[in-house]
Amino acid sequence: MPLLGGIRPPIAVLCVLILALAGLTAKVLGPGGEPVVPKAVLSSQQHFAEDGAIALRASIDERVTDLNRTAAALNAGAPAEPERVLSDLGRTYQKWTGTTVLDLESGKVLAARGEKIPLAWLDKDVLTGDQALIPRMVRLETGDVRLMTMAVLDRKDRPQQLLVASNSLSVPAINLGPFRTMAVVARDGEVLATAGFEQAEALNSDQERKELLFLQKQMTQLSGQAAEQTEQHPVNAKEPGSRGYPGVSGTLVGDDYNGRLATAGYASLASSDPEEKQSVAAGLGLTVVAMLPVVQQQAGEQDRELYGLVAAGALVVLGLLAAAVLWATVQRPLLRLFLESRRLVRGDLTRPVSVPRWGEAARIGFALERLREQLRGAGRAGDDSDAPHGGRSRFGTRGPLVLTAALLLLWCVPVGLLLNRTDDSVSVPTTMVNDQRDRTDLVADRVRRALNEAHADLVSTSRLIDADDPAATTGLLQDALGKHSRYAALYVVDESGDVVARAGSDQHAWSDGEDLPLVRVSGKGEKKPVIQAGAPVPKHKGTTLVGEIRVEFLNSLLKRPGLGEVRVVNADAETLAASDGFLAFEELPNEDLPDLVRAAGVQAGAGPVENGLLIREGGSVSVAAAAPFSGGGIAADIGWTVVSWQNAERFQITPYEREDRSVLAGMLGLAAIVVCLGWVYLVVSRPLRALAASAAKLADGDLKTVLYPRYQDEVGAVVRSLELLRQQLQAGRQNQARRSAEPRLGAGGR
Numbered sequence: 001m002p003l004l005g006g007i008r009p010p011i012a013v014l015c016v017l018i019l020a021l022a023g024l025t026a027k028v029l030g031p032g033g034e035p036v037v038p039k040a041v042l043s044s045q046q047h048f049a050e051d052g053a054i055a056l057r058a059s060i061d062e063r064v065t066d067l068n069r070t071a072a073a074l075n076a077g078a079p080a081e082p083e084r085v086l087s088d089l090g091r092t093y094q095k096w097t098g099t100t101v102l103d104l105e106s107g108k109v110l111a112a113r114g115e116k117i118p119l120a121w122l123d124k125d126v127l128t129g130d131q132a133l134i135p136r137m138v139r140l141e142t143g144d145v146r147l148m149t150m151a152v153l154d155r156k157d158r159p160q161q162l163l164v165a166s167n168s169l170s171v172p173a174i175n176l177g178p179f180r181t182m183a184v185v186a187r188d189g190e191v192l193a194t195a196g197f198e199q200a201e202a203l204n205s206d207q208e209r210k211e212l213l214f215l216q217k218q219m220t221q222l223s224g225q226a227a228e229q230t231e232q233h234p235v236n237a238k239e240p241g242s243r244g245y246p247g248v249s250g251t252l253v254g255d256d257y258n259g260r261l262a263t264a265g266y267a268s269l270a271s272s273d274p275e276e277k278q279s280v281a282a283g284l285g286l287t288v289v290a291m292l293p294v295v296q297q298q299a300g301e302q303d304r305e306l307y308g309l310v311a312a313g314a315l316v317v318l319g320l321l322a323a324a325v326l327w328a329t330v331q332r333p334l335l336r337l338f339l340e341s342r343r344l345v346r347g348d349l350t351r352p353v354s355v356p357r358w359g360e361a362a363r364i365g366f367a368l369e370r371l372r373e374q375l376r377g378a379g380r381a382g383d384d385s386d387a388p389h390g391g392r393s394r395f396g397t398r399g400p401l402v403l404t405a406a407l408l409l410l411w412c413v414p415v416g417l418l419l420n421r422t423d424d425s426v427s428v429p430t431t432m433v434n435d436q437r438d439r440t441d442l443v444a445d446r447v448r449r450a451l452n453e454a455h456a457d458l459v460s461t462s463r464l465i466d467a468d469d470p471a472a473t474t475g476l477l478q479d480a481l482g483k484h485s486r487y488a489a490l491y492v493v494d495e496s497g498d499v500v501a502r503a504g505s506d507q508h509a510w511s512d513g514e515d516l517p518l519v520r521v522s523g524k525g526e527k528k529p530v531i532q533a534g535a536p537v538p539k540h541k542g543t544t545l546v547g548e549i550r551v552e553f554l555n556s557l558l559k560r561p562g563l564g565e566v567r568v569v570n571a572d573a574e575t576l577a578a579s580d581g582f583l584a585f586e587e588l589p590n591e592d593l594p595d596l597v598r599a600a601g602v603q604a605g606a607g608p609v610e611n612g613l614l615i616r617e618g619g620s621v622s623v624a625a626a627a628p629f630s631g632g633g634i635a636a637d638i639g640w641t642v643v644s645w646q647n648a649e650r651f652q653i654t655p656y657e658r659e660d661r662s663v664l665a666g667m668l669g670l671a672a673i674v675v676c677l678g679w680v681y682l683v684v685s686r687p688l689r690a691l692a693a694s695a696a697k698l699a700d701g702d703l704k705t706v707l708y709p710r711y712q713d714e715v716g717a718v719v720r721s722l723e724l725l726r727q728q729l730q731a732g733r734q735n736q737a738r739r740s741a742e743p744r745l746g747a748g749g750r
Helices: 008-028 039-076 082-092 206-229 304-345 359-376 398-418 430-462 470-483 551-558 592-600 654-699 714-749
Strands: 098-103 109-114 136-139 145-153 161-168 181-185 191-195 249-257 260-268 287-295 487-493 499-504 519-522 530-536 544-549 565-569 575-578 611-617 620-628 641-647
Touching (some): 008 654, 039 145, 039 249, 082 098, 082 161, 181 206, 206 249, 304 359, 304 398, 398 654, 430 530, 430 544, 430 551, 430 611, 430 620, 470 487, 544 551, 551 575, 592 611, 592 620, 592 641
Antiparallel strands (some): 098 161, 136 145, 145 161, 181 191, 181 287, 249 260, 260 287, 487 499, 487 544, 519 530, 530 544, 611 620
8 A cells, every 4th residue: 555654755855845946046046137227226216215205204394393382382472573473483493485474363464584475375274174274285476386384373362373384395405416316296296396407507518408308307207106106005015014114115217318227216205103193294195206317237147047057957966866865775775674574474484585785774674584584483582693683884874864965965055155155346336335325414414403403492492481480490391301202301500500490311410601512412431422402591691401312312313224334423433323222432343434434524615525435344345424414503513423334235236146045045955955854864764763673672582562653654564564573473482382381281181
């Protein structure tokens, strides 16, 4: 009858796995249709668009929050004239293109600053209902689009007034690099704002103007496609189980012109934590598109297809040899033992047992031969002590398993550890270095703006503080601390350095002085640095409102996918914040990074510039960048720099992808070895060794031990046959003993 289990299934599975792995090897180690644009470049454009969307979303939300905070402060404070309101607003926040205060009852404009704000869009639906005071996008007569933010001034004993501020939906003021362009796109695909396009009059030739026209058309086309893609739900747009950017993001590929292909990344504006914190900007239906023309990648080597076939063929040859070893040394002897044991059970004792040459099979075969002799009556147990016991190999069936594993490892080890290995000569696309530099500059701008916003909040809050009333001041600080997660503590310090009122964790010393910056860092020797920002309290000379900024808040601004490890360092290249764990004021891990930080801080033209660097060291390649704080606000001159670096192995470029495929092929081969040979060892080798010991005991005369088959396979069949032989021997000896006893019984009765 056919036998289930045993030696044949694992050998068959091993052959199937080897053939499947050979086919996979021929496919993945060949050319595989290499893309004209590396995946790493496309992913970088997607990350760049996500960074732009985060910056735009944070900018819009901050503007809305600042306006609402200002309105709340004005409603709680002493009445002020509309002109004074707009004047103080402009001094505190330099972010609105135009501001207006109008009377809600009459609709009369009471004060206006900056760009003229049209009021035709104001109607009942804007001011009442569920969508009341929600920011609106309004088109000006010039064709530009503005975001209108509103807040109600409802002060005691005064008619209600509406404070309106307009913002341009411009691309965030970040460094786009020499060739990248970025656009803000509406829900219907309309391009609301662009940045990065050269002005037509600045071009030097008709060819450049044609290329500019081509890029503009590509931006319009890709923006329409991106708007359609971002209409999806973020959950449906992602692969199952994937995380990352909370909104919808992806990549697009356009047409080519003069050997350069238009690639784009897009990202919809989304809340940083949609489940806990809603975003006004996320509800506007805006999308950020980042486009970059890249040089098309040359096709891969034509001989790589043959290269993959050779590797696959070598695997097939070694796999067939391994299967042949298992068949010849394990399966065939085991099947022979099964047939021989069945023959003896049937009573065919004329032919000697065909004994295998070595191993457990030889020991079992020799035991069967001894049992055959015993069944024929030619000898008794223990009479053949001088006969060779054959097959006392130390390894037994383990020897063929080791040989099989060695044959397969001859392929797995070179393929996994030696084939397609990379070193520090790998060519990294220049685009990746530029993107690392530009994205680092974007993170630096984001952190700088966060510090500026923190200081602006302190300035706004300081105007409401009455240092002569500590109880009211403490309540105000506790309320402000609850609204802003960026602070660990808020406290008011008088001229002598004593704390008048505080909220939050224990405060640190703050020394007043005109020559000291308003953003300071201390805490050397502590677990984490202490970052403080201060704002003088009006009408109280020497009194300062101090806010301690949480290091965790800065750390959260640095975590961006595809950027590697990011840190904020001071002028001495000492760490102040990091995307991963760090020690306060620790040095940068690579000796090239401090030099990069110092080079980025060198004044060039209008100020320091960001720098990118390709580091080849120790057989690996890393991409690093440093971007000093620049721009406006109090944080621009504090001497901080954002530095980032990552190993180029993370990039999806052809050399590293081939290395990963080779490692994967080697690991899959190793997994096949472990699974199949482990299967043989557990199901055949160990039971066979136990069977050899039992057969030897039975041949030596142990007829009392019953043999129980544990498996329904070849080994189990041999065990059943041995048990039947044991029963036959036991019955034969009982009959012989009975016949020997009968004459003596007869003699005694006479």
